[in-house]
Amino acid sequence: MSEMNTATHVPVLQVSDLDIEIRGVNGAFAVVSDMSFSVSAGETLCIVGESGCGKSMTALSLLRLLPEAASIAGGKVLIDGQDFLAMDQRQVEDFRGEKIAMIFQEPLTALNPVLRIGEQIAESVRQHRKCNRREADARAVDVLRLVQMPDPERRATQFPHELSGGMRQRAMIALALACDPKIIIADEPTTALDVTIQAQILGLISDLQKRLGTAQILITHDLGVVSEVADRVIVMYAGRKVEEASIFDLFDRPFHPYTIGLMGAVPGAGASSEAGDRLADIPGTVPPLWNLPKGCAFAPRCANASARCLKERPPFEEKRPGHWAACWEHDDAA
Amino acid sequence: MQPDRTPLLSVENLEVHFPIRAGVLQRQVGAVKAVDGVSFSLNRGETLSLVGESGCGKSTTGLALMGLVKPTGGRVQFDGQEIRGFNRAALKSYRRRMQIVFQDPFSSLNPRQRVKDIIRAPLDIHKVGTPAERETRVAELMERVGLRPDQADNFAHQFSGGQRQRIGIARALALNPDVIVCDEPVSALDVSVQAQILNLLSDLQRDLGVSYLSISHDLGVVEFISHRVAVMYLGKIVEIAPKTRIFAEPGHPYTELLMRSAPSRDPRKRHSFSATNDDIPSATKKPSGCPFHTRCPLVTAVCKTTEPALTARDDGRLVACHNR
Numbered sequence: 001m002s003e004m005n006t007a008t009h010v011p012v013l014q015v016s017d018l019d020i021e022i023r024g025v026n027g028a029f030a031v032v033s034d035m036s037f038s039v040s041a042g043e044t045l046c047i048v049g050e051s052g053c054g055k056s057m058t059a060l061s062l063l064r065l066l067p068e069a070a071s072i073a074g075g076k077v078l079i080d081g082q083d084f085l086a087m088d089q090r091q092v093e094d095f096r097g098e099k100i101a102m103i104f105q106e107p108l109t110a111l112n113p114v115l116r117i118g119e120q121i122a123e124s125v126r127q128h129r130k131c132n133r134r135e136a137d138a139r140a141v142d143v144l145r146l147v148q149m150p151d152p153e154r155r156a157t158q159f160p161h162e163l164s165g166g167m168r169q170r171a172m173i174a175l176a177l178a179c180d181p182k183i184i185i186a187d188e189p190t191t192a193l194d195v196t197i198q199a200q201i202l203g204l205i206s207d208l209q210k211r212l213g214t215a216q217i218l219i220t221h222d223l224g225v226v227s228e229v230a231d232r233v234i235v236m237y238a239g240r241k242v243e244e245a246s247i248f249d250l251f252d253r254p255f256h257p258y259t260i261g262l263m264g265a266v267p268g269a270g271a272s273s274e275a276g277d278r279l280a281d282i283p284g285t286v287p288p289l290w291n292l293p294k295g296c297a298f299a300p301r302c303a304n305a306s307a308r309c310l311k312e313r314p315p316f317e318e319k320r321p322g323h324w325a326a327c328w329e330h331d332d333a334a
Numbered sequence: 335m336q337p338d339r340t341p342l343l344s345v346e347n348l349e350v351h352f353p354i355r356a357g358v359l360q361r362q363v364g365a366v367k368a369v370d371g372v373s374f375s376l377n378r379g380e381t382l383s384l385v386g387e388s389g390c391g392k393s394t395t396g397l398a399l400m401g402l403v404k405p406t407g408g409r410v411q412f413d414g415q416e417i418r419g420f421n422r423a424a425l426k427s428y429r430r431r432m433q434i435v436f437q438d439p440f441s442s443l444n445p446r447q448r449v450k451d452i453i454r455a456p457l458d459i460h461k462v463g464t465p466a467e468r469e470t471r472v473a474e475l476m477e478r479v480g481l482r483p484d485q486a487d488n489f490a491h492q493f494s495g496g497q498r499q500r501i502g503i504a505r506a507l508a509l510n511p512d513v514i515v516c517d518e519p520v521s522a523l524d525v526s527v528q529a530q531i532l533n534l535l536s537d538l539q540r541d542l543g544v545s546y547l548s549i550s551h552d553l554g555v556v557e558f559i560s561h562r563v564a565v566m567y568l569g570k571i572v573e574i575a576p577k578t579r580i581f582a583e584p585g586h587p588y589t590e591l592l593m594r595s596a597p598s599r600d601p602r603k604r605h606s607f608s609a610t611n612d613d614i615p616s617a618t619k620k621p622s623g624c625p626f627h628t629r630c631p632l633v634t635a636v637c638k639t640t641e642p643a644l645t646a647r648d649d650g651r652l653v654a655c656h657n658r
Contacts, residue, residue, distance in 0.1 A: 050524035050525060148609050148610060150611050166611060167613070170611065194387035194388055194551065194614065195387065195551065195553070195595045195596055196387060196591055196592065196595040196612070196614070197387075197613070198595065198597075199594070199595035199607040199608075200608065200609060200610065200611060200612060202597070202607050203606070203607030203608050203610075204609035206607070206609075207609045221524065222597070223599070224554075224597030224598065224599060225597055227597060227598055227600060227604070228597045228598060228601075228604055228607075230601070247601045248601060248602070251600065261526060262525055262526060264529075265525050265526050265528070265529035266525060266529075266554060266599070267528075267529070267532060267554040267557065267558035267559075268553060268554030268555070268556075268557035268558055277536070277558070278533050278536065279529040279532055279533055279558065280529070281532075281533055282526035282529070282530075283530070285494045285496060285527060286524070
């Protein structure tokens with residue numbers, strides 16, 4: 001396996017103006033609109049947002065694994081320079097695993113319960129590589145060792161239910177890594193895990209990235225996870241990007257009122273909290289995607305909303321160097 | 335509000351053991367000691383958090399105190415009275431004063447009932463007031479938890495997760511309980527809504543003086559909501575201490591591991607988490623001696639053979655560790 005330590009800043013994945021819609025009983029509505037981003041080798045991009053913001057749909061579309069009711073309505077996805085959305089099913093299958101792979105949230109449902117761990121990994125290797133069964137089995141044990149699975153030879157012969165939650169997630173990461181993909185998409189990879197196990201898996205993910213130099217997209221709702229692993233962050237709300245910045249810019253000076261609200265709403269983030277204190281909650285709830293407000297989708301919950309916010313949707317623009325947001329507010333400090 | 339110091343609820347050596355049966359005759363071959371000798375007290379107006387990872391017994395402790403699973407041992411005293419045998423009669427008056435809010439607002443509310451009927455159910459069961467009084471009380475409760483009383487005729491499925499959790503809280507408040515067991519009340523909610531519910535719980539405590547036994551795995555929630563914190567590991571409490579003290583300086587090595595594992599809130603102060611696999615042992619195969627010894631950096635010979643007792647330290651905390 002190749003060793004690479006520095007990000008080369010060549011985008012291996014470029015998404016532009018991606019639109020995803022769902023066909024409902026009352027017609028189609030957009031779940032993701034105008035998503036554009038790119039990721040380079042060795043870089044970790046975090047896409048953060050609450051349920052229904054479109055982050056998981058975005059992730060699934062990058063593997064063309066959208067559920068049946070959903071479809072890509074527009075935009076472009078370039079993987080390693082090649083137009084992924086224009087490919088036929090066979091090419092897509094070649095690309096999955098080999099170029100782009102996914103780590104799902106719940107390994108117990110994502111892994112095949114009736115296949116041994118080693119067989120599942122070897123199956124994927126044999127699909128992409130010209131090799132015999134023995135070589136594929138050996139590769140399976142190798143990747144299990146790579147993800148620091150204890151006793152990898154024995155674990156390869158076990159079934160998913162015989163492993164603990166943390167080990168199952170290691171097995172899934174091994175499966176994703178089996179064919180040396182250039183891009184890894186991880187959808188809430190630690191959400192189902194206990195905090196001490198989550199720490200180990202986050203440690204493993206960072207460690208592997210340093211060693212392998214893969215481009216990584218991590219989908220999460222947890223700003224703590226973002227703070228631990230991200231190089232760059234996209235904040236989504238109601239199907240759109242509302243903010244994008246480097247991790248330090250975002251945490252030092254968040255721009256969008258939604259991002260500021262999210263950060264304030266996380267309990268325990270303050271230096272010390274006394275019982276009886278209040279959290280800075282965001283009033284109201286996320287609007288339903290089939291009935292979005294006319295202007296800025298966040299306006300009904302935003303303390304700074306003006307008449308314009310309720311009428312016109314703000315463009316996604318560069319507010320400070322390298323720091324983008326969709327908000328009518330100007331940066332007074334800049 | 336400063337909590338009153340007379341314990342309202344005191345729990346001594348609570349045990350919940352589930353039998354493991356095997357073979358054709360379903361003979362008992364062992365036991366899962368889900369809760370294995372847990373003692374603590376809860377004061378009026380106080381929030382005590384039980385914190386720990388899955389399988390530590392925190393939820394089972396909560397369910398046992400509600401009589402929703404039957405304890406296999408130990409004593410529970412509520413307001414000076416012992417709850418004997420956890421039978422129907424003993425539980426009925428006790429349950430009036432002790433209520434529970436569940437984790438999942440989707441499965442803990444009957445989707446075929448109207449909100450007003452859900453909230454009124456405890457009043458009906460305990461025959462509180464006239465039908466007209468109950469109606470008024472329901473409207474009052476809905477307002478209290480931030481729901482519009484004109485939504486009383488709606489069904490639970492017409493509400494969002496956060497609103498459903500408000501319904502669950504209104505139901506728990508209906509009988510003016512002294513204690514509410516909050517079993518991960520916000521873990522199924524989005525962050526922005528989670529903050530609304532945490533604020534509501536905090537307001538209710540300030541205004542009504544209710545005590546919370548909060549069950550949580552989220553250290554942020556624990557830090558926000560608690561006065562005192564009890565850390566559980568494999569059915570045992572390993573440390574109890576005032577919130578401010580435990581977060582400033584964890585006493586038990588497991589508390590320390592928990593706190594060190596929580597993601598940093600500052601990207602400039604990232605942890606360098608170890609990627610090494612270090613699993614929580616299964617509750618069916620508990621280690622001998624101290625249950626934490628297999629993962630403990632301070633482990634010595636005595637830890638493998640003798641279980642440490644939860645003992646008081648100079649600074650007022652209780653810690654179960656031979657080496658701390």
